[in-house]
Each structure stands twice: as C-alpha cells, then as structure tokens.
Amino acid sequence: MxxxxxxxxxxxxxxWWTVGIYLFLIVLGWLSVCGASYDYGxxxxxxxxxxxxxxxxxxxxxxxxxxILLMLDSRMYDAYAYLVYGILMLLLLGTxxxxxxxxxxxxxxxxxxxxxxxxxxxxxxTALALGKFMGEYTFSMHRxxxxxxxxxxxxxxxxxxxxxxxxxxxLVYLSLFLVLYREGMTGAVLFSGICAIVFFIVGIRFGGDMxxxxxxSWGEFSVSLLIVLLSALLVRLYCRQGGMRPAxxxxxxxxxxxxxxxxxxxxxxxxxxTVLLVSIYVAIVAYLTFLFxxxxxxxxxxxxxxxxxxxxxxxSTDYVFNRVLEPHQKIRxxxxxxxxxxxxxxxxxxxxxxxxxxxxGLLGKGFLNGTQTKLKYVPEQDTDFIFCTVGxxxxxxGSALVLFLFMALILRLIRLAERQTTRFGRVYGYCVLSIFFxxxxxxxGMVLGLTPxxxxxxxFFSYGGSSLWGFTILLFVFLRIDAGREG
Numbered sequence: 320m321x322x323x324x325x326x327x328x329x330x331x332x333x334x335w336w337t338v339g340i341y342l343f344l345i346v347l348g349w350l351s352v353c354g355a356s357y358d359y360g361x362x363x364x365x366x367x368x369x370x371x372x373x374x375x376x377x378x379x380x381x382x383x384x385x386x387i388l389l390m391l392d393s394r395m396y397d398a399y400a401y402l403v404y405g406i407l408m409l410l411l412l413g414t415x416x417x418x419x420x421x422x423x424x425x426x427x428x429x430x431x432x433x434x435x436x437x438x439x440x441x442x443x444x445t446a447l448a449l450g451k452f453m454g455e456y457t458f459s460m461h462r463x464x465x466x467x468x469x470x471x472x473x474x475x476x477x478x479x480x481x482x483x484x485x486x487x488x489x490l491v492y493l494s495l496f497l498v499l500y501r502e503g504m505t506g507a508v509l510f511s512g513i514c515a516i517v518f519f520i521v522g523i524r525f526g527g528d529m530x531x532x533x534x535x536s537w538g539e540f541s542v543s544l545l546i547v548l549l550s551a552l553l554v555r556l557y558c559r560q561g562g563m564r565p566a567x568x569x570x571x572x573x574x575x576x577x578x579x580x581x582x583x584x585x586x587x588x589x590x591x592x593t594v595l596l597v598s599i600y601v602a603i604v605a606y607l608t609f610l611f612x613x614x615x616x617x618x619x620x621x622x623x624x625x626x627x628x629x630x631x632x633x634x635s636t637d638y639v640f641n642r643v644l645e646p647h648q649k650i651r652x653x654x655x656x657x658x659x660x661x662x663x664x665x666x667x668x669x670x671x672x673x674x675x676x677x678x679x680g681l682l683g684k685g686f687l688n689g690t691q692t693k694l695k696y697v698p699e700q701d702t703d704f705i706f707c708t709v710g711x712x713x714x715x716x717g718s719a720l721v722l723f724l725f726m727a728l729i730l731r732l733i734r735l736a737e738r739q740t741t742r743f744g745r746v747y748g749y750c751v752l753s754i755f756f757x758x759x760x761x762x763x764g765m766v767l768g769l770t771p772x773x774x775x776x777x778x779f780f781s782y783g784g785s786s787l788w789g790f791t792i793l794l795f796v797f798l799r800i801d802a803g804r805e806g
Contacts, residue, residue, distance in 0.1 A: 329389055332802040334735060340728045341779070341794060345378055347721060348780035350686065355701035355708040357687050370701060370782055377784040384788060385795040393803030396796055397743050400451035407444035410437040411479035426485040438488040439789030441476045443796060446750030448472050449495065453502060454743030460503035469499060486648070487773035494757035498749045507553070511625060514549060518542050518633050523640055524656045530581060532589040540581055543596045546629045547573040550603060550622055557618040565610055573599050600630045655771050668704060669768045671697045676710030676718070676766070683714030701782040703774050706766045725759050735801050744800045751797045
C-alpha cells in the first residue's frame, strides 16, 4: 500500500472492523446508561436534561470528533506530539489549584455548565509523546538515558494526577510499562513489579497473624523467604554460566537459615527474627557483589539490587499502608483481602453490585426491568459500576457479549499495532491497547470484587463526556495513524 497523503483516501485504508466494534460498544453503553438512570415513569431518554439524553449528546459529539481526527493528516500526530503533551501537562498542573472540588477530587475544570477532566485527555497525549520519543532513530531501550526519559514521560502525568487526589486515573499510566516491555525493556522490571504486588499483598494480609513466638508475623516471614528464593531464581535464570551453584547456595543456606531461625524462636528461645532476616539480606547482597566483582557479570549486581529494593519495599509497606494511604483506600484494601467485613461501608458497593449481577441470572430481567438499579441500591451504577446494570438487565449472555466485544477490540488493536511500519505507530498502538486493557480488567474486576475499588470508568459504557471523548480520541488517532501507514 502506498503512503496515503491526502484526506481523500483515508477511508479506503481505515480499519472498518474496529470502527464497527466501537459503534456497537457505544450503542450498548448508551442503552446501559438508559437502564441505570431510568426511574419509574415514562422513558425520556431523548431529553437532554436527563443522564441518558446528555450521554446521547456526548456520543454525537464523539462521532463528530472521531470524524475530524480521521480527516487530519496522520503526520500531524507525530509532528505535534510534544506540543500536545506539554499543553495537557500544563492543564493537569493548573487543575491542581482548581477551586472546584468534586467528590474530594480536584481533577475537574468547570466551565459554566460543562465540566472537563483533563486526566482523561492526558492519556492520549502521553501515548503520543511516548511514541514520538521511542520512534526516534537513535532511541535504544537499553540506554539508561532513554529509559529514564520514558519513565519521566509516564511518571509526570501520574504525579500531577495524584496531586489532584485522583489516584485511580493515575494508576492507569502503569499500564504503559507493558509498552516498554514490548519494545525491549528487560522482563526483570515487570518481574520486580509483580513481586512488589505480591510482597505488598502477603505482607499486609498476614502482617497481623503472629507465629507461635508472638514476635514474628507470618507475613514478614513469608515475604522474607520469598525474597531469598526469588533472588536465587534470578541468579539461576540470568547468570546461566556458573549461576547454578550460587543459586543453590542462596536458596539452601539463606532459606534454611530463615526457617531454622523462626523454628528456634518459636520453640526454643523467642527473639526478634527481623534481625536475622536483615542479616541474611546483607549476606546475600555481599555474596552477589563479590560474584559481580569476580565474574564481571552485571546480572549479579542487578540481583543484588533486587534484594536491596525488595527488602526496602517490604519494610516500608506497613508505613505506606498506615500512614500514606487515605482511610477510604486502606479500608477498601482490607475488605478486598478479607481482613475486614464492612458490608455497610467500604464493601457496600461491591456487595450490591454482586447482588445485581447475580439477580440477572442467565438471560437477565430485561431492558429497564432491573430492580436493583431502579431502586438505586448500587452507588455509581451508571459510571464506575455500570457493568452491574448489564449483568442485571441482560444476564450472563449479555455480559458475555459485552466482554466478547471488548476482547475482539483488544485483539484487533494488537493486529493493527503489529502491522505498523513505524515504531511511532506501533508504540502508540500498544499504548492504546494497554490503556483499554487496564480499564477493562480493573473495572470489571472491581465490580466482581476481584480488584480494589479505585474508581475508573468502563470504556464507552460509563456515563460522562470526558471519559467517552478521551477513549474516542485514543482510538481514532490510532485508526488515522494506521490508515496513513506505509506498506
């Protein structure tokens, strides 16, 4: 396919399958908003003073916006990526000082009757900037400077959004690390991230369960043993030549001393096992540093950094959980992990959502016949928890259809991203894919009680203009880049 230069031929190369899925999703999303916002009486879905009417208006604006984005030359997105990123970062910075506060968040800019959330639009700006930088000819993921710039492009909007007290939207940017991994970032970074999540969950969940010595918690011992074993695994995997023996030493001696120390404290003389565990960490780091200096193999050094970072992270989790997190965030995590039962408080949304979805059964109660949604039992049922409306009214089959459409969209985005002929297009495509996947996974997970409630919308379904426009821009910019590719 020749390079498409004008606006007259973009439609020939446009991926109409993705456009069709998009249209199908926004129609189903509007019907779900109708069901979630409907009260007893005559339906007034076309009245622009109602939630359904406003959503229909925003859908119309989104379609016009998508058409305009397709009409623009695809090269503009590459040329003005940094400018767009800079403008959105200034908007995010200005929003921090916004006097208008909505539900405890300062993430909205209020312009008369219209409220706009810049964080939703910063996603596509960050994706453009990341694609622009990584698409440069001299870029290399293995160069420290380039890696730090990528991290800066991602962490800057995250920090600004956190300062707006909008933690859920900020966490979405973590999905962009999947893009870095696709472009050559070592898997050890993702491995470390997964380990951090496991350490946090295990440490917090079992931090209050004490061993028989009443001095050491199961969480502390379990995480310490995991750190030792995982460091041995890293040495075995990344130091293939000569790494087997050091890995066995670390696993057997380090793990053995930890187990023996706990047994001695529980059944002989009680003592603070933390001192022993820290000593084991120091010994492992010293051993790995010695191997690094002797073998001149950097992977030994990285393994030592992993041990240090893991230990520091773990011993700081208790402080972060009790001193940094807001009370509502803390209680949500405790309810999710089964540490507390708060059906009338933090667990109320999720419990009511499960009841609504379960009451839908196999075929659902039918459009506008959901009792849980009509009686407003589920808070935020037309925004963050809109999927419960789908489950109640359309049942298992309707929910499965929605998930199937999202899966089809994600698979289509993978195909489009892989066929890009420039790194800019591929990186931007995977950014779009990662953001959609994160929203889908977390939103559906929190509605089902599988992930913490962090308040992020379901793409094309949740009520709100900023969310719908943000996802539309993300998708249609990529469709235009794909339509203008060389090939």
